[in-house]
Structure formats: C-alpha cells, structure tokens
Amino acid sequence: MTFLAKPKLHHPELHKNSLGYTRRDYEGAISTLCAGCGHDSISAAIVRACFELELPPHRIAKLSGIGCSSKTPTYFLGASHGFNSVHGRMPSVLTGANLANKDLIYLGVSGDGDSASIGLGQFAHAMRRGVNMVYIVENNGVYGLTKGQFSATSDKGAKSKRGVVNSDEAIDLVGMALQLGATFVARSFSGDKAQLVPLIEAALKHEGAAFIDCLSPCVAFNNHEGSTKSFDYVREHNAAMNYLDVITGREEITVDYAPGSVEMVTQHDGSTLRLRKLHTDYDLHDRVSALTYMQERHAVGEIVTGLLYVDPNPRDLHGHLKTSDTPLNALQEDALVPGSSALAKINAGLR
C-alpha cells in the first residue's frame, strides 16, 4: 500500500486562518516513510508555512521526482495540484507548468540523489533560468529509497552504515545555486523548525528561483557514527547564521532586537523578512562573499544554515522571456491567432 487517507474529522475548535482553513486542510495522506525520517518533519514545516501564509491550497502546484523525498508531496497539501514526475525530471516538468500558468505557486520537492546526480543538469537550468519556484532538496546524503547508497552530496570521508568510506568529493548544491544565479538561497535542518518554517514562508513569497537545501537525516541508512548527515552530527556542527520572521502586509512591524543584530529585507511582493542576525558582519546580498564564506566554514567542519543570499528584486523566467501578463493557458483565441497582418509584420521584420 503506498498511501493511507487521513480521517477528515478534526476538532471543531481548531484555529482557522482568514480563508477559513485549519492546519489539517493543508495536510495530505498518512506518511508511509520510516518513523523518525527527517523528510516527515519537512512535510510538517511545509504544512505550517502554507497555513500561516494563508495560501489557498488550490493555487499551489507541488511537483517532485523519485525517492523517499519525492514521495512526500503525497503527505502534504492534499487539496493542491500535484505531479510526481520521473527521477531527476521535476525541474523541467515544473518549468513547463510554470510557463503555461504563472499564477500558481510552484513548490518542487526533490532529494539529493534526484537533484545532485541524475537531475543535476535539470537543477542547474531551473536555477539559471530563474524559474519562479521554491525548490527544496531533502538532503540525507544517501539514496534512501534504494537502500542507502552514497549520494553525490555525501561528504568525502563519510562512513556508510556498513563501514565503507566515501572517497568522492561532495557536490554542494548551495554553492551551485549561488553560482548559477538563484535569487534566494538557504540551508536548513529538518530538526530545526524554528528556522525552517519561516525560511519556507520567505521562499514562497520570493518571486524568483528560491532554493533550500534542507539536511534531513535518513534514520534507516545514514544516522550512525561516521555519517556527516546524522541528527547528532548536524546538531553538533550546525552554525546558524540567522533566524527569520516573515511579515506579510497584514501584520505590524516591530523591532525588538539589539541594533545591528536585525536586518529588514522587503521582498518584491511587499512581504518583509526580519532577520535576527547571529553573525552581524555577514552581507546577505553579496553572492560572491556568500560563496566564499560557505567554503571557508565548510573547510573547518561547520554546516552553515539560515538565509544565505537574497536578491529582494529578482526577475524570473517570465520577466526574462517577456511573456504576456495573462497566463499562457488563459489567452483567448484572438491573442493566440492574431491574424495575417500580424504575421506579415513579423515576416517583414525578418527580411
């Protein structure tokens, strides 16, 4: 059995958001992942972020590839559009859907195997094109679904459950996303909901390619001593840069932190990100120094988490292509078939 429906009944006094939905309305089927899998915590964080942002579930499209991580969209947003694609192909399927209808909110969920091996090219092109989406990699350093082989994000020197040492260099998807032009780049940990939920909210409000590398331990195959993606290892080496609050138009903005330790970033859609900075000299808007900083901290064994880079005024794929303001799937016949005089004008311009 691959999924179990959740009972629809819930407590009549559960808190409702302004759309009249409870948190339960953003859930999906009962998870069949291993008990304690980090991926389930990320699903819970997605549910909370969408509920708190009061997003209409039918305006969200969730897409994934293949893997335990890519199964998770079944376990959240049961009333949203969903497409479980082929291994490593989520980005191109999502790009196509986004081109057809830019008015939906796109959430791509993938794994480190799905995105850093077979789908690496697809990941790269979605980032460099600025596809307006939230791209979450649930990163456990292994191919969980196929029983725990090292993935391309597994650190050199990390030990498998059977004691085999990984001899290959790791691919850092955060470094790649920064280098490829993603306009929102973050890393987080499935075990740190206080950091992860607002990061997902901020990414959902970002109008460009938003990437979150979320460390998500695999309790079945990569949670032992010698692993660099286990709960204990990530907790011990987590160097959080900042914690966020996302303030939407409806909420009052108050600042109650020491001057210098807080930065306000207003995004293109009007939402404000309030960052409680733990490293006050870190410049969130400098792509090159973010890259250098990540590499320096990685070299001394730190896993830097938080919002690492944001461009508050991104341009997305539609901006680059100058597509019409009306979603392509809503264009009427007169716009799609403008007649022979329009064609003659185009032809004349090509002579």
Ligand SMILES: Cc1ncc(C[n+]2csc(CCOP(=O)(O)OP(=O)(O)O)c2C)c(N)n1
């Ligand atoms: C074309 C293709 N090649 C290989 C596979 C086998 N396969 C299924 S899932 C997977 C890796 C999943 O790893 P990851 O994306 O990290 O997800 P996780 O299960 O760890 O969450 C592989 C290699 C496949 N389904 N399709």
Ligand code: SF4
């Ligand atoms: S095998 Fe690993 S990744 Fe897959 S459900 Fe189990 S704990 Fe999660």
Ligand SMILES: [Mg+2]
């Ligand atoms: Mg994996």
